[in-house]
Amino acid sequence: GREPVPGGEAPTNLEAIRTLTNRCRECPIGDLATQSVPGEGPQRARLMFVGEQPGDQEDLQGRPFVGPAGQLLSRALTELGFSRDAVYVTNAVKHFKFELRGKRRIHKTPAQQEAAACLHWLESEIDLVQPEGIVALGATAARQLMGAAVSVTRLRGQWLERADGRRVLITLHPSALLRMDPADKEAAYAAWLDDLRKAGPLFE
Ligand code: URA
Incomplete structure (x- = not known):
């Protein structure tokens, strides 16, 4: 079983996660963000x-x-003939962590402690959706899901198994592709599609 939610009740449905994460202050990120961003997709998606x-x-x-990384993800799924509407899409951390540079809000990688504090929300989503x-x-994402650091370079394109038996396909984050040298982008994108194709049987 899952650890009790620190300082609160475990959500019994996906809608509750928006309300509960919005007021979550188990780490400092929520104070600066506009709102929390829970996952989105069918309650019974086969793939998350x-x-x-x-x-x-x-x-x-x-x-x-919904931003540039999301657009690349949507494009990849479309090119593979998969429907994004069939899958549940979420994040390891539910609030935006950033640094102000002038008026621009620059993404800052969440600290391990912040990701750890947020993990129970992701586990609640997994419990509710029960993805295959x-x-x-x-x-x-790989670290939070597997409970230990994962070398994405080494293990990408492979299905790993969690302690609860659920399978996790490791691949790159779309932002990594967006940041690449233009000369490497095309090949990297094709390799990413090859990784994602391994989840093909789970797209409805
Ligand atoms: N990058 C992420 O990891 N998640 C988003 O929702 C958008 C960009």
Whole structure:
């Protein structure tokens, strides 16, 4: 069984996660964010995608993966013939952590302690959705899902198994592709599609 939620009740449905994460102050990130960004998708999705944390656009809209990284993810799923509507998309951390540079809000990687504090929300989503498989987008998601650091470079394209028996497909975060040298982008994108294709049987 899961650890009791620190300082509060465990959510009994997905809608409750928005309200509960909005007022969550188990780490300091929530104080600066506009709102929390819970996952989105069917209650009974066979496949769950987990990113790192909301970005600028996600923070403003309250929806996961709607900015540039999300657009790349949507494009990849479309190219593979998979429907994004069939999957549940969420993040390891539910609030946007950033640093102000002038008027721009620059993404800051959440500290391990912050991700750890947020983990029970992700585990609640997993409990409620009961996905058959989970895709970890990047190292933060992989670490939270597996409970230990995962070398994404070494293990990408592989299904790992969690202690609870659930399978986790390791791959890169779309932001990593966006940051790449233009000369490397095309090949890296093709390799990413090859990773994602391994989740193909779980797309409805
Ligand atoms: N990056 C993430 O990890 N998640 C989002 O929702 C958007 C960008």
